[in-house]
Amino acid sequence: GEDVEQSLFLSVREGDSSVINCTYTDSSSTYLYWYKQEPGAGLQLLTYIFSNMDMKQDQRLTVLLNKKDKHLSLRIADTQTGDSAIYFCAEGGSFKTIFGAGTRLFVKA
Amino acid sequence: EPEVTQTPSHQVTQMGQEVILRCVPISNHLYFYWYRQILGQKVEFLVSFYNNEISEKSEIFDDQFSVERPDGSNFTLKIRSTKLEDSAMYFCASSEGPQETQYFGPGTRLLVL
Numbered sequence: 001g002e003d004v005e006q007s008l009f010l011s012v013r014e015g016d017s018s019v020i021n022c023t024y025t026d027s028s029s030t031y032l033y034w035y036k037q038e039p040g041a042g043l044q045l046l047t048y049i050f051s052n053m054d055m056k057q058d059q060r061l062t063v064l065l066n067k068k069d070k071h072l073s074l075r076i077a078d079t080q081t082g083d084s085a086i087y088f089c090a091e092g093g094s095f096k097t098i099f100g101a102g103t104r105l106f107v108k109a
Numbered sequence: 110e111p112e113v114t115q116t117p118s119h120q121v122t123q124m125g126q127e128v129i130l131r132c133v134p135i136s137n138h139l140y141f142y143w144y145r146q147i148l149g150q151k152v153e154f155l156v157s158f159y160n161n162e163i164s165e166k167s168e169i170f171d172d173q174f175s176v177e178r179p180d181g182s183n184f185t186l187k188i189r190s191t192k193l194e195d196s197a198m199y200f201c202a203s204s205e206g207p208q209e210t211q212y213f214g215p216g217t218r219l220l221v222l
Contacts, residue, residue: 030208042215043152043200088152095157095165096142097202097211102151 004100006089011106018076020103022089025070029091032065034074037086037102046074046087081107111135113214115201121220122191130186130217132201141184142202142211143176145169152200158184159207191221 006022024032033048049056049063049072056063062075076083086102114133122128134141143155157164158176173189184203188195198218202211 031210033210035213043213045210045212048210090152092208092211095140095207096154096167097144098154099152 004089004091004098006087006100006103008101009104009106011108012079013108014079014081016079018074018079018083018105018107020074020076020087020089020105022072022074022100023070024072024089024091024098026091026098027067027070031092032063032072033088033090033092033097034061034063035088035090035099037088039085043088076105079105079107081109083107113201113203113212115199115214115217117217118215119218119220121222124193124221125190128188128191128219130188130199130201130219132184132186132203132214133182134184134201134203135212136182138203138205138212140164140204140207140209140211141176141178142204143186144200144202144213145197146200146216147194147197155186164207188219191219193221195219196221 004024012018031048034046035043036046047058060077064073084107086104088102089100090097116131141158146152154167156166156170175187177185198216200216201214204211
């Protein structure tokens with residue numbers, strides 16, 4: 001069935017780059033997403049990539065997609081303490097979006 | 110920028126009571142969704158809705174759940190007889206089309222005692 005896997009924790013120092021990885025199973029997904037969730041808050045759509053793209057850059061965010069390996073990554077350049085949150089990878093393309101369990105990013109000052 | 114809104118932000122109810130969670134999707138969107146997130150767990154798909162009908166539902170969405178678009182702007186999720194395990198954050202989402210990006214509301218945190 002459809003599944004999205006991602007590592008649970010990542011810890012980086014302020015100013016370093018963060019790379020959050022994700023694998024998915026549904027090769028028919030049209031979109032792949034990264035959502036950010038701060039404590040007690042809702043889901044903020046950070047960025048998304050069409051399945052026919054390899055890379056998308058948006059300010060400090062870079063998304064890389066390896067469709068052959070079904071691997072998605074999110075790179076956050078110059079990570080700040082305000083980037084501390086849970087980051088959800090998700091795949092979509094039909095009536096539903098399938099989410100990973102989320103990667104909790106800790107940023108140390 | 111248009112956004113999905115949800116009310117209430119928090120709801121506390123007694124087990125066995127009925128609750129209605131409300132959502133106002135983005136105005137030109139035609140597809141509507143409900144998801145839930147039990148504390149510390151994944152966001153799970155519940156149901157999608159289009160043209161006044163359920164398009165797809167998960168195994169979580171059993172007979173105690175129902176959805177409705179009672180007017181031109183609201184989209185509701187009703188839980189008929191709440192159970193302790195229904196305690197979760199419930200997210201509404203909407204999209205322009207079935208394969209378009211879904212935009213999420215801020216969520217309603219439901220606590221069943």
